[in-house]
Amino acid sequence: MKLCYLDAFSGISGDMTVGALLDAGAPSDALLAALHSLETGAWFEVEKTVRGGVTASKFRVHVGDQPAKHRHLSHILEMIAKAPLTPRAQAAASAVFLRLGEAEAGVHGVPVEKVHFHEVGAIDSIADIVGACVALDLLDVAEVHASAINVGSGTVQTEHGLLPVPAPATASLLAGKPIYARGPEVELTTPTGAALAVTLASSFGPLPAMRISSIGHGAGDRDFKQHANVLRVLIGDRTDVPEATLVSVIEANIDDSSPQVLGYALEKLMEAGALDAALSPLQMKKNRPGSLLRVIAKPEDQERLAQIIFAETSTLGLRIYAAERRVEARSMVEVETPYGAIRGKVSAQGAFAPEFDDCKAIAQRTGTPLPRVLAAAHEAYLRRGLPTDFEKRV
Numbered sequence: 001m002k003l004c005y006l007d008a009f010s011g012i013s014g015d016m017t018v019g020a021l022l023d024a025g026a027p028s029d030a031l032l033a034a035l036h037s038l039e040t041g042a043w044f045e046v047e048k049t050v051r052g053g054v055t056a057s058k059f060r061v062h063v064g065d066q067p068a069k070h071r072h073l074s075h076i077l078e079m080i081a082k083a084p085l086t087p088r089a090q091a092a093a094s095a096v097f098l099r100l101g102e103a104e105a106g107v108h109g110v111p112v113e114k115v116h117f118h119e120v121g122a123i124d125s126i127a128d129i130v131g132a133c134v135a136l137d138l139l140d141v142a143e144v145h146a147s148a149i150n151v152g153s154g155t156v157q158t159e160h161g162l163l164p165v166p167a168p169a170t171a172s173l174l175a176g177k178p179i180y181a182r183g184p185e186v187e188l189t190t191p192t193g194a195a196l197a198v199t200l201a202s203s204f205g206p207l208p209a210m211r212i213s214s215i216g217h218g219a220g221d222r223d224f225k226q227h228a229n230v231l232r233v234l235i236g237d238r239t240d241v242p243e244a245t246l247v248s249v250i251e252a253n254i255d256d257s258s259p260q261v262l263g264y265a266l267e268k269l270m271e272a273g274a275l276d277a278a279l280s281p282l283q284m285k286k287n288r289p290g291s292l293l294r295v296i297a298k299p300e301d302q303e304r305l306a307q308i309i310f311a312e313t314s315t316l317g318l319r320i321y322a323a324e325r326r327v328e329a330r331s332m333v334e335v336e337t338p339y340g341a342i343r344g345k346v347s348a349q350g351a352f353a354p355e356f357d358d359c360k361a362i363a364q365r366t367g368t369p370l371p372r373v374l375a376a377a378h379e380a381y382l383r384r385g386l387p388t389d390f391e392k393r394v
Contacts, residue, residue, distance in 0.1 A: 003210050004136060006146040006197060007232040011188025014128025015059045016218035016231035017196055021135035022046055023057035024216025024235050034134045037083045040123045049219050052228030056217035059131070061124035073101040073112060076126060085134060092133040092200060099173065100129075100195040107168040125192050132196055139235060145208050146201040148178035148299065149194070154185030170194045177204050178300040183226045193231075205300050206246040212236040247275060247325040248302040252315040253282060255290030262291055265312040272308055273301050275325070296325065335380035339366055342377045352381040 004021075006012060022028055032044050045060040080093050098112075105112040136144065151166040151174070158167065165187045166174065173194040197204075213236045220229040254262065262279055269277040276296040284290040293313065297305045299322075306318055329348045334341050339362045344354040354377035363370040 001142045001238045002140050002213075003208060003236055003238055004139070004141040004144045005207055005210070005234040006144065006201065007207075007234065008147050008149045008189070008193075008197065010183065010220065010224075010227055010229045010231065011150050011152055011190075012146075012193035012197055012231050013190040013220065014125055014132060014192035014196065015061070016220055017193065017233075018128055018131040018135060018218065019046070019057040019059040020216040020218030020231045020233040021132060021139065022059065022216065023218060024139065024214045024233050026135035026138045030138055031131060031134050034083070034085055034089070035127050035131055037085070038079055038126065038130060040079075040126065042123045042127060044127065051217075051219045051223050051230050052225075054217055054228040054230055056219035056228075056230045058219040059128075061127045063123045073097060073115060079126065080130060083130070085130070086137050089130070089133045089137040092136070093130045096129050096133065096195050096199045099199045100169070100191060103169045103172040103191065103195070106172055128192055129196065133200075136200070141235065143202055143238075144200040146197050146204050147206075148180060148204060149174060149197060150182055150188050151179050152183065152186050152188030153181040154187070156187040166194075167191060173198050184224055186222070188220075205298055207234070209239050210234070210236040211239045245325050245327065246299060247323055248297045248299050249321055249323050250295040250297060250302065250306055250309065251319040252293045252309060252313065252317065253284060253290055254293055254313055254315050255282075255284045255288045257291075257314045261313065262293065265293070265309065268308055268312055269295055269305055272305060273298070274305055296323075333381070333384075335377060335384065337362075337373070337376040337380045339368055339373055339376060342373075342380070344377060344381060346381075352378060354378065354381075 006017070018031075022031065028046055035042075035044055042061050042063045045062065047058050047060070049056055049058045076097050077094050080090055080097070083090070085093070101112045101115050104115045108115065151170065154165050155162050156165050156167055165181075166179070166189060167187065169191040170189055173191065174189075177198060212234050215235070216233045217228075217230040218233070220231075222229055266277045266279065274295050274297050278294050280292040280294070282290040282292050293309065293315070295305055295309070302320065306320065309315060309318060330345045332343060333346055334343050342354050342358045342362065344352050346352055354374060359370060359373045359377060362368065363373045
């Protein structure tokens with residue numbers, strides 16, 4: 001499976017995305033032919049440039065003297081449907097515009113069909129969104145992932161006046177996604193870029209396990225001293241090597257919550273998506289017995305889980321730091337025991353671990369001691385003989 005990772009350390013916009021994908025190897029002739037088929041009257045330019053010492057591709061849309069048209073969503077979707085694009089590119093571009101329209105409608109308090117696309121519906125933005133979707137299709141990308149998004153700071157001038165960064169539509173689109181502000185006080189992420197990221201990316205966070213085949217840089221309009229103003233994309237194949245990912249570790253020393261409260265907090269944290277949560281005994285100041293609460297979380301879940309800790313325990317402070325989490329490749333198998341089917345995980349080294357919940361359910365249903373059910377699962381796995389091809393591969 002071919003992956004695309006959007007590394008938005010300097011934000012993301014539509015033209016940066018197209019430029020980065022072209023820089024990563026998307027055929028420019030085929031992409032430009034697809035854009036010309038929209039019959040917008042625009043012409044396009046791709047040039048090599050440098051941002052902060054990094055060579056990048058700059059994608060430009062030229063509209064000449066024709067006035068910027070304010071189109072409704074239905075008009076734009078009709079343009080995309082009539083163009084001779086692949087079904088995958090058409091579906092992706094339409095989905096991005098629909099997401100963008102819903103965000104604009106929410107900001108302005110009107111039905112989506114009433115939204116007038118101003119700068120979003122202009123020819124250059126149509127070219128950016130369609131161009132990005134066509135480029136991903138040309139590169140045969142099956143799955144898109146994204147980093148946390150640098151949105152910038154300060155203010156931005158729009159048709160509705162001076163607005164804070166991130167602009168309202170951008171903020172709405174990125175709700176629930178990991179964002180931050182670093183660098184100069186300018187808008188780094190546009191509504192078009194945000195719509196592309198949230199619609200196309202299946203996850204936001206660290207780089208997934210992949211074998212990189214090409215790298216591209218899409219240039220922004222400005223050249224900053226603080227960092228290279230580029231969007232980096234990494235294209236490659238998913239790998240089954242042991243996975244090393246960045247996680248957030250959240251800790252708190254607690255000496256004034258009851259065991260019942262702490263146990264409930266662990267359950268809430270696991271239900272909310274924590275990768276792991278544990279309590280360890282501590283001897284704290286003034287010789288008070290206490291507990292160390294440690295939670296391992298995905299970076300994008302860090303703030304949400306921190307709020308649960310504050311709400312469900314008595315702690316007034318947390319320690320949060322980044323750590324590397326190494327995960328060995330594994331596969332799921334099912335074995336047949338005298339008590340019923342039991343699922344289990346098989347590691348790349350061949351170790352087998354039966355699913356505890358399956359074993360527990362069988363023990364309760366049949367009245368069989370749990371250790372006997374666990375032993376039966378291990379015995380059934382060993383009787384299977386040689387591992388499957390997939391088990392060998394992982």
